Every structure is written in structure tokens, then in C-alpha cells.
Amino acid sequence: xxxxxxxxxxxxxxxxxxxxxxxxxxxxxxxxxxxxxxxxxxxxxxxxxxxxxxxxxxxxxxxxxxxxxxxxxxxxxxxxxxxxxxxxxxxxxxxxxxxxxxxxxxxxxxxxxxxxxxxxxxxxxxxxxxxxxxxxxx
Amino acid sequence: xxxxxxxxxxxxxxxxxxxxxxxxxxxxxxxxxxxxxxxxxxxxxxxxxxxxxxxxxxxxxxxxxxxxxxxxxxxxxxxxxxxxxxxxxxxxxxxxxxxxxxxxxxxxxxxxxxxxxxxxxxxxxxxxxxxxxxxxxx
DNA sequence: GTGGCTGCAAATCATTTGCATATAC
DNA sequence: GTATATGCAAATGATTTGCAGCCAC
Numbered sequence: 001x002x003x004x005x006x007x008x009x010x011x012x013x014x015x016x017x018x019x020x021x022x023x024x025x026x027x028x029x030x031x032x033x034x035x036x037x038x039x040x041x042x043x044x045x046x047x048x049x050x051x052x053x054x055x056x057x058x059x060x061x062x063x064x065x066x067x068x069x070x071x072x073x074x075x076x077x078x079x080x081x082x083x084x085x086x087x088x089x090x091x092x093x094x095x096x097x098x099x100x101x102x103x104x105x106x107x108x109x110x111x112x113x114x115x116x117x118x119x120x121x122x123x124x125x126x127x128x129x130x131x132x133x134x135x136x137x138x
Numbered sequence: 139x140x141x142x143x144x145x146x147x148x149x150x151x152x153x154x155x156x157x158x159x160x161x162x163x164x165x166x167x168x169x170x171x172x173x174x175x176x177x178x179x180x181x182x183x184x185x186x187x188x189x190x191x192x193x194x195x196x197x198x199x200x201x202x203x204x205x206x207x208x209x210x211x212x213x214x215x216x217x218x219x220x221x222x223x224x225x226x227x228x229x230x231x232x233x234x235x236x237x238x239x240x241x242x243x244x245x246x247x248x249x250x251x252x253x254x255x256x257x258x259x260x261x262x263x264x265x266x267x268x269x270x271x272x273x274x275x276x
Numbered sequence: 277g278t279g280g281c282t283g284c285a286a287a288t289c290a291t292t293t294g295c296a297t298a299t300a301c
Numbered sequence: 302g303t304a305t306a307t308g309c310a311a312a313t314g315a316t317t318t319g320c321a322g323c324c325a326c
Binding site: 099120133 | 208210211228231237239240241251252254255256257258260261262263264265267268271
């Protein structure tokens with residue numbers, strides 16, 4: 001059950017701890033781009049000794065090793081994404097949901113934009129998500 | 139000297155105060171996307187009575203009235219941009235600079251992406267800026 | 277066995293809030 | 302004159318840090 005995550009950690013030569021496995025699994029199971037507090041509150045139910053510091057430390061290690069990525073929404077909190085590939089996000093102003101977007105922009109592949117060397121691009125699309133639109137129509 | 143900013147405020151029927159004019163002028167003169175603290179520290183030199191709360195209040199009013207815009211970089215601070223039109227930003231990981239980018243992505247104009255209604259798009263390009271690249275070559 | 281990880285408490289830092297005074301209109 | 306803005310101090314909330322004990326390897 002945790003094999004998949006265990007392999008991910010071993011590959012990057014990160015020490016395997018139950019907390020790290022739980023956090024990684026949580027992010028894989030919850031693709032809603034949770035905050036540290038959401039991860040902490042959920043996992044604390046099964047592990048009351050869990051510390052928020054450990055969640056901060058763990059997501060940081062996972063991010064540094066390119067296993068997960070940090071996304072920057074407009075909120076005051078940092079959110080994490082199990083995906084580590086380049087993609088974009090849609091932020092719904094109605095329900096607050098954050099949805100992965102996989103469209104490709106021709107400019108995005110460019111090495112140089114206005115003379116600057118581009119390494120990564122993050123796009124944030126804002127508006128009303130599909131689900132909220134359908135709810136409004138009815 | 140402050141005519142331009144006075145007109146901007148009057149047009150939106152926002153009360154004109156010296157603090158608001160100074161903050162607006164500061165943002166127009168400093169296109170580096172400053173933080174509230176940077177605005178506050180700079181303006182305090184000529185107006186020691188200035189309060190940081192006023193800076194927070196003012197940028198908020200200016201943002202609500204679509205005179206300036208808030209940008210979301212990876213930092214822990216909110217940064218403001220005198221421009222209010224849709225454009226993107228390049229974040230240099232070498233010098234920390236934030237540069238306006240005006241390229242257009244065909245997908246960005248789309249009303250619908252994956253069925254979601256898009257209203258605005260913010261693109262964050264990360265890498266090494268032109269100036270830092272040139273410095274490295276020498 | 278040992279270095280790195282965990283968990284707790286205290287510290288930090290950007291931002292927000294409450295409220296009395298001052299000011300724009 | 303009145304509603305709104307300013308400025309101060311205190312509160313908040315996410316994140317970081319210091320440190321003692323624990324655990325993965």
C-alpha cells in the first residue's frame with residue numbers, strides 16, 4: 001500500500017519515515033492541493049502525536065527532492081501538489097476549488113522570452129469552474 | 139505633479155488623501171513590484187507620521203478600484219504593480235528581480251478552458267533574467 | 277552508534293483588527 | 302457636519318526556529 005511512496009523516497013535517498021509516507025500518500029489521494037494545516041488535521045486523526053512541524057519539514061524535503069511541488073495561489077497559505085510535472089492551475093472564485101490545467105502555450109516552451117532564460121512557467125487561470133457553471137444554469 | 143494620480147482617484151470617486159497620492163506615485167515611479175514594507179519604509183522618510191496600516195488600507199482600496207494590481211510571487215509578501223492591465227511576470231532566481239512580460243498565449247484569450255470560464259490569467263515565468271545572463275557571460 | 281527526524285514550545289513576520297482622533301468633502 | 306481615513310497598539314495566523322529525545326540506517 002505504501003510501496004509506491006517507499007520507492008519514491010528510496011530513489012531520492014531520503015530517509016523513510018512513517019510520517020513522510022503518510023504525507024505523500026495523503027497528497028496522492030487528495031488532489032485538491034491541500035495546505036499544511038489540512039494535511040496535519042487529517043493525519044492527526046490516525047496519529048495524534050503528529051506535529052505540524054513535521055508536516056512542514058516533510059513537505060519541504062519532498063519539494064526539494066522534486067517529488068511534490070508548491071503552488072502559489074492568492075491565499076495566505078502554501079498549497080502542495082502531488083504532481084511534479086509542469087502544469088497550470090485554475091482557481092474558481094465561486095467554490096474556491098483549485099483544478100489542474102494541462103493546456104500548452106506555444107510561448108511556454110520557449111527558452112528565451114524578452115531575452116530572459118525561462119526554466120519553468122506557472123499559469124494561474126481565474127474564473128468560474130465547470131461545476132459551478134453547471135450549477136448556475138439549473 | 140500629482141495631477142495624474144488625482145484624476146485617477148477622482149474618476150473612481152475615491153477620496154483623495156495625500157497618503158494615497160504618494161503611494162500611487164511611488165508605485166508609478168517604482169516598477170519593481172514593491173511590497174507594502176518597501177512602500178512604507180520609503181515614504182516614511184518624507185512623512186514620519188505615516189502608518190503601515192494606511193499603506194495596507196490604501197493599496198487595498200486602489201486594488202479594489204482596479205487602479206493597481208496585486209501579484210502573487212513565491213515570496214511570503216504581497217507585491218503591488220502600478221499596471222492594471224493583464225500581463226505576466228518573470229521572476230529571476232539569481233537577482234530576485236520581477237519583470238513585466240507582455241507575451242500573449244493563444245490559449246489565454248479563450249473564454250473556456252477544460253469547460254471552466256476563464257476571466258483572468260496570471261503567468262509566472264521563472265529562470266535567469268537578461269541582465270544576469272549578460273553578467274555571467276563576461 | 278550516530279546523524280538525521282520528530283515533536284513541543286517559543287519566536288518571527290506579514291497582515292488584520294479595534295478604536296480614538298483627524299480630515300476630506 | 303458627517304462619514305470616512307489615518308495612525309497607533311494589540312491580535313492573529315502561517316511559518317520558522319531551538320532544542321531534547323527518538324528512530325532509521
